[in-house]
Amino acid sequence: MIEFFIGSLLNGISFGLLLFMLSSGLTLIFGMMGVLNFAHASFYMVGAYVAYQFSAFAGFYPALIISVSIVGFLGAMVERFGLRHVHKHGHMAELLFTFGLAYLTVEMVKMVWGKLPVDYRIPHTLDFTLFNIFGTTVHAYKAFMMLITIIMLISLYMLIKSTRVGIIIQAALSNPVMVGELGHNVPLIFMSIFAIGCAMAGLAGGISGNLFSTEPGMADRLGLIVFVVVIVGGLGSITGALVASILIGIIMNFAAAINYSLADLISFLGIASSKKGILAIKISQTAEVLPFLLMVLILILRPKGLMGTRET
Amino acid sequence: MRSSIITRYKIWIISALIISIWPLFLSDLALSLLSQMGIAVIFALSYNILLGQCGLLSFGHAVFFGLGAYFTIHALRLINIGQLTIPTPLLPLVGAFAGLILGITVGLIGTRRPGATFALITLGINELVHSSALMFIDFFGSETGISAKREGWLGITFGSQLEVYYLIVIWTFICIILIYAFTGTPLGRISNAVRDNPERTGFIGYSPVMVRALIMMVSGFFAGLAGGLYAINWELVTYENVGIMQSAFVLFMVFIGGAGYFFGPIIGAVIVTFITLYLSAFTGAWMLYLGLFFMVMVLFAPSGIAGILMLHKPVWQRKLLRRIILSYIVALFSCFVITLSGIGLIEIIFHWSSTGYTNSVMTVYGIKFDAKGFLPWAITFAGIILGGYFFKKSLSNVKKNWSLVSIELQSKCHDDSSN
Numbered sequence: 099m100i101e102f103f104i105g106s107l108l109n110g111i112s113f114g115l116l117l118f119m120l121s122s123g124l125t126l127i128f129g130m131m132g133v134l135n136f137a138h139a140s141f142y143m144v145g146a147y148v149a150y151q152f153s154a155f156a157g158f159y160p161a162l163i164i165s166v167s168i169v170g171f172l173g174a175m176v177e178r179f180g181l182r183h184v185h186k187h188g189h190m191a192e193l194l195f196t197f198g199l200a201y202l203t204v205e206m207v208k209m210v211w212g213k214l215p216v217d218y219r220i221p222h223t224l225d226f227t228l229f230n231i232f233g234t235t236v237h238a239y240k241a242f243m244m245l246i247t248i249i250m251l252i253s254l255y256m257l258i259k260s261t262r263v264g265i266i267i268q269a270a271l272s273n274p275v276m277v278g279e280l281g282h283n284v285p286l287i288f289m290s291i292f293a294i295g296c297a298m299a300g301l302a303g304g305i306s307g308n309l310f311s312t313e314p315g316m317a318d319r320l321g322l323i324v325f326v327v328v329i330v331g332g333l334g335s336i337t338g339a340l341v342a343s344i345l346i347g348i349i350m351n352f353a354a355a356i357n358y359s360l361a362d363l364i365s366f367l368g369i370a371s372s373k374k375g376i377l378a379i380k381i382s383q384t385a386e387v388l389p390f391l392l393m394v395l396i397l398i399l400r401p402k403g404l405m406g407t408r409e410t
Numbered sequence: 411m412r413s414s415i416i417t418r419y420k421i422w423i424i425s426a427l428i429i430s431i432w433p434l435f436l437s438d439l440a441l442s443l444l445s446q447m448g449i450a451v452i453f454a455l456s457y458n459i460l461l462g463q464c465g466l467l468s469f470g471h472a473v474f475f476g477l478g479a480y481f482t483i484h485a486l487r488l489i490n491i492g493q494l495t496i497p498t499p500l501l502p503l504v505g506a507f508a509g510l511i512l513g514i515t516v517g518l519i520g521t522r523r524p525g526a527t528f529a530l531i532t533l534g535i536n537e538l539v540h541s542s543a544l545m546f547i548d549f550f551g552s553e554t555g556i557s558a559k560r561e562g563w564l565g566i567t568f569g570s571q572l573e574v575y576y577l578i579v580i581w582t583f584i585c586i587i588l589i590y591a592f593t594g595t596p597l598g599r600i601s602n603a604v605r606d607n608p609e610r611t612g613f614i615g616y617s618p619v620m621v622r623a624l625i626m627m628v629s630g631f632f633a634g635l636a637g638g639l640y641a642i643n644w645e646l647v648t649y650e651n652v653g654i655m656q657s658a659f660v661l662f663m664v665f666i667g668g669a670g671y672f673f674g675p676i677i678g679a680v681i682v683t684f685i686t687l688y689l690s691a692f693t694g695a696w697m698l699y700l701g702l703f704f705m706v707m708v709l710f711a712p713s714g715i716a717g718i719l720m721l722h723k724p725v726w727q728r729k730l731l732r733r734i735i736l737s738y739i740v741a742l743f744s745c746f747v748i749t750l751s752g753i754g755l756i757e758i759i760f761h762w763s764s765t766g767y768t769n770s771v772m773t774v775y776g777i778k779f780d781a782k783g784f785l786p787w788a789i790t791f792a793g794i795i796l797g798g799y800f801f802k803k804s805l806s807n808v809k810k811n812w813s814l815v816s817i818e819l820q821s822k823c824h825d826d827s828s829n
Contacts, residue, residue: 134526180709187712190467193529194665197469198705201658205698209760318654322537325530333527379545387545390538397519397531 105234114347115247119302121327121339123295129334136196139321140203145300146307150218158221173296215313326389332403354385441571448582454663454675456632462669464625465605470536476652478505478634482641486558498563502638509634517623543649555648668714737808744801751793
């Protein structure tokens with residue numbers, strides 16, 4: 099029992115941290131520019147594919163750095179030559195642009211790398227069991243992943259909270275016009291924030307693409323969960339995004355590990371029942387749906403989201 | 411009086427005559443295409459009730475369409491085994507009412523705020539339905555979907571594509587008229603007000619949330635009806651029909667056609683259906699082309715094809731079109747060069763990657779070459795860059811001519827009003 103609990107908890111937290119790497123970037127971009135980037139998870143996917151492509155001849159770690167820089171650069175280009183241009187047509191056009199971009203990225207990835215998963219592997223140097231905890235083995239690569247995520251997030255926090263650039267970013271978050279009046283280059287700040295958010299998504303892709311699977315469907319699958327995280331946490335709230343990421347990560351991993359159905363529960367209580375229809379659905383089968391169910395519940399019960407300040 | 415009615419509804423009558431007589435001379439394949447266009451037109455118009463009329467950008471419209479189709483196919487199954495009697499022509503109404511009920515449910519949950527939040531919620535609901543489709547196998551069927559057989563009615567067997575076509579086209583016509591009439595109703599008008607300024611609409615006593623929920627209901631009704639027709643047309647519904655791709659396609663239709671005009675979605679539905687059916691026979695990269703088409707429209711023509719047409723209507727009426735047509739031809743020619751080279755480039759990559767980068771010899775545009783060589787890439791890239799350069803040059807010319815024409819247009823308008 100404790101083995102199952104610890105195992106699911108660890109998996110849940112590591113998945114939750116990964117979700118937070120995406121949702122924090124998304125929230126930052128949304129809070130600052132008011133743009134909900136539907137293509138955010140596409141940068142995650144591109145990060146995974148680029149890291150795969152370079153890891154074949156440059157090795158895993160250099161490939162990771164190359165991939166993060168490329169994705170960050172792509173993000174900057176998308177902001178500079180796409181979003182900024184579309185911005186004058188209003189928010190609707192921005193949403194449509196990022197949605198179209200997400201669609202196009204999937205198609206382009208399919209065109210270049212094919213529809214099947216690519217062979218992106220965990221590096222040999224990290225392919226061993228790190229330690230055992232109550233009978234649960236912790237793989238070295240997972241520990242590495244968690245470490246990278248935490249370092250990344252702490253440095254982002256430090257950047258925003260205690261550097262001069264961070265103060266300007268915070269100011270631009272709440273009042274971009276005033277920051278512009280003070281002589282700062284607001285478009286450049288916007289572009290950098292967009293690039294940083296995208297680079298983080300790219301890093302998340304690079305370090306998790308080999309653990310899960312690198313295939314054209316990965317952006318849609320994770321992207322949708324990230325959107326749920328953002329709604330559940332409260333649109334625009336980074337703390338909310340953190341809580342919701344970990345919560346959803348844990349819920350999904352626990353659900354995926356429970357192999358019982360409602361019918362099992364009823365028969366456990368001593369009532370005979372037929373194993374058909376809704377009763378026969380195992381909880382592990384619902385793991386993919388649970389985030390969306392949670393989202394609908396949150397919308398009905400608490401439309402602000404967990405930590406949000408405004409109603410969604 | 412009589413003649414004035416005829417002139418007023420000239421376009422409607424002519425198009426009704428064309429779509430009812432022309433199909434008699436068409437093959438089954440063309441009829442199938444037209445049937446699908448009819449369904450797409452209803453679907454796109456229902457989407458535009460949300461997007462164009464109420465300003466709600468939904469990424470989950472396939473839910474209404476797909477569930478409408480599922481309810482209809484289940485009704486049809488019940489009819490097949492004799493537990494239910496509904497005349498086949500009225501069967502789409504089953505889907506329509508399913509869409510209506512679903513619309514009001516989604517509307518009450520998700521319409522507190524428009525914009526990004528609404529877009530996210532609809533996307534989430536779409537995914538909720540799509541991923542539960544594989545859980546509730548009894549209702550959604552497994553990967554093969556649910557199938558049933560059309561029943562005859564009053565001697566019409568609905569066995570041939572022609573009879574199905576007439577059923578669809580009659581429903582399409584009814585829906586176009588109903589949706590057009592709906593834009594003029596008080597609810598239709600107040601939804602425009604909610605789109606433009608929800609706060610003020612609240613001040614004059616209409617709850618924006620309620621108006622949006624009602625609009626969702628109406629839109630869900632027509633989307634469900636389109637789904638019902640889909641189920642009748644194909645006699646098969648799979649879980650792909652509630653998928654996000656379906657939602658993306660309807661958005662593409664409406665946006666490419668032009669969300670700001672009533673006839674925009676009709677144009678878009680016809681074009682996108684044509685692309686999905688015909689382009690997919692020629693190239694495996696058709697979805698990429700569709701996406702690129704959409705992106706070009708988002709970036710350069712956000713009012714859609716209908717918007718471009720309406721922009722030129724006064725120019726056409728005042729016979730000033732020939733002043734700008736020459737600069738258009740030059741610009742279009744460079745566009746054509748870009749498109750041709752772009753398609754060449756995509757096809758080269760696509761052909762090469764589809765063999766797993768093993769066989770680099772291919773035939774594009776009827777020319778056989780090796781993709782490992784330098785020349786094919788150089789030609790396509792040069793085409794794109796040169797085309798882009800000349801397009802930019804010609805664009806300034808177009809702008810110059812356009813501003814001259816619009817000045818003249820204004821002075822003519824002024825003359826007309828002073829006379």
